[in-house]
Amino acid sequence: xxxTINGKPEEVQAGTVMDVLKQKDIDPHMVAVELNTQIVERDxxxxxxxxxxxxxxxxxxxxxxx
Amino acid sequence: xxxxxxxxxxYSRHILLPEVGGKGQKKIAQAKVFVVGAGGLxxxxxxxxxxxxxxxIGLIDSDVVDRSNLQRQVLHHTPxxxxxxxxxxxxxxxxxxxxxxxxxxxxxxxxxxxxxxxAPYDVVIDGVDTFPAKFLINDACYFAGKPLVHGGILRxxxxxxxxxxGQSACYRCIFRQPPPPGLVPSCQEAGIIxxxxxxxxxxxxxxxxxxxxxxxxxxxxxxxxxxxxKTAFREIRIKRNPRCPLCGDHPDITELFEHxxxxxxxxxxxxxxxx
Numbered sequence: 001x002x003x004t005i006n007g008k009p010e011e012v013q014a015g016t017v018m019d020v021l022k023q024k025d026i027d028p029h030m031v032a033v034e035l036n037t038q039i040v041e042r043d044x045x046x047x048x049x050x051x052x053x054x055x056x057x058x059x060x061x062x063x064x065x066x
Numbered sequence: 067x068x069x070x071x072x073x074x075x076x077y078s079r080h081i082l083l084p085e086v087g088g089k090g091q092k093k094i095a096q097a098k099v100f101v102v103g104a105g106g107l108x109x110x111x112x113x114x115x116x117x118x119x120x121x122x123i124g125l126i127d128s129d130v131v132d133r134s135n136l137q138r139q140v141l142h143h144t145p146x147x148x149x150x151x152x153x154x155x156x157x158x159x160x161x162x163x164x165x166x167x168x169x170x171x172x173x174x175x176x177x178x179x180x181x182x183x184x185a186p187y188d189v190v191i192d193g194v195d196t197f198p199a200k201f202l203i204n205d206a207c208y209f210a211g212k213p214l215v216h217g218g219i220l221r222x223x224x225x226x227x228x229x230x231x232g233q234s235a236c237y238r239c240i241f242r243q244p245p246p247p248g249l250v251p252s253c254q255e256a257g258i259i260x261x262x263x264x265x266x267x268x269x270x271x272x273x274x275x276x277x278x279x280x281x282x283x284x285x286x287x288x289x290x291x292x293x294x295x296k297t298a299f300r301e302i303r304i305k306r307n308p309r310c311p312l313c314g315d316h317p318d319i320t321e322l323f324e325h326x327x328x329x330x331x332x333x334x335x336x337x338x339x340x341x
Contacts, residue, residue: 030249032240037303057302061245062218062225064253066105066195
């Protein structure tokens with residue numbers, strides 16, 4: 001199925017948000033995940049399904065400033 | 067208050083703008099902005115807000131200027147190496163605009179002093195470089211009801227957004243807590259292209275001015291991410307999270323605390339690739 005990840009259309013296998021993170025080789029502790037503008041808490045990543053056409057945003061931590 | 071002839075000349079390009087005018091310039095002159103960190107982000111923020119004629123700029127930083135800061139921390143010049151950052155900053159701001167009252171605090175921003183420090187100010191700017199400090203600033207601004215302009219930078223990337231407590235999404239609505247220690251590197255470990263601090267910092271200053279003037283659409287409920295390699299901005303729509311541990315429907319966080327400072331996992335020589 002096709003979903004939009006960080007603004008780009010991408011082909012992924014159907015499954016949960018956690019499955020998509022695994023396919024993209026992203027450690028779930030390194031990102032905040034938004035699914036269709038709704039934050040998906042870390043404890044719900046493995047139980048929240050991604051559907052064809054969904055918009056997913058992976059927001060990586062950025063802690064610098066000095 | 068009224069402006070002198072010199073001030074009218076100094077701020078003439080602002081006063082010309084219908085959205086600012088003499089009335090808006092007075093708002094700017096009466097405003098108080100608190101900048102946490104006089105470094106990469108704090109430098110452009112403080113310089114542009116000073117140039118704009120902000121009445122009072124509060125600066126807190128416990129550090130001294132290091133030679134490695136000069137690549138991006140444009141408040142500090144070569145002769146300032148080894149000097150207090152807030153003192154160095156105060157001098158530059160005075161040279162740029164003596165109208166500005168600069169309050170300096172050579173101190174760490176902690177859970178114990180945060181509320182006292184931000185109380186007199188209208189807007190707070192995040193210019194710090196650790197996750198515990200970023201979460202502390204977010205929480206303190208929420209409890210004090212102060213608008214906050216968040217900023218973060220790393221390598222070639224930067225992020226900025228504004229938070230109006232109780233109205234728009236806060237930092238914890240998105241990032242519940244700091245990442246596990248050692249997983250996300252700091253600029254000290256991973257590097258930062260200096261100009262990104264300037265780009266993100268000047269957007270933070272723009273947001274502060276808009277919040278003070280009450281004009282335009284602020285970066286509330288949307289995160290702006292910048293990638294210098296692509297010269298591309300990406301806007302991510304966000305909204306308040308009912309499960310936010312701070313500003314959600316059933317908050318767990320009811321008082322200020324500091325997340326533990328992560329222990330640096332990379333040793334400097336390794337990070338620099340010279341071990």
